[in-house]
Amino acid sequence: MSEQQHTPGPWAVVPTRTTSGPIAYVKADTGHIEIAVLYSDDQQLTNAHLIAAAPDLLAALKELIFPMEAWNEAI
Numbered sequence: 001m002s003e004q005q006h007t008p009g010p011w012a013v014v015p016t017r018t019t020s021g022p023i024a025y026v027k028a029d030t031g032h033i034e035i036a037v038l039y040s041d042d043q044q045l046t047n048a049h050l051i052a053a054a055p056d057l058l059a060a061l062k063e064l065i066f067p068m069e070a071w072n073e074a075i
Contacts, residue, residue, distance in 0.1 A: 036059025
């Protein structure tokens with residue numbers, strides 16, 4: 001599997017409340033790199049939290065690869 005390159009986590013949601021601007025930013029904690037800007041409504045705020053979880057979700061999936069490969073070889 002090729003190694004993906006992405007901004008390392010953790011990522012955090014920085015909510016804002018303006019009538020004409022973004023509703024949330026997703027930023028990397030290291031260096032305050034902007035990952036995503038979301039507009040519109042509370043649904044987008046929920047999406048921001050999902051985006052911010054991406055590095056943790058990737059790490060969890062990587063931890064499953066070896067056990068799943070070993071299990072697959074055993075059957």
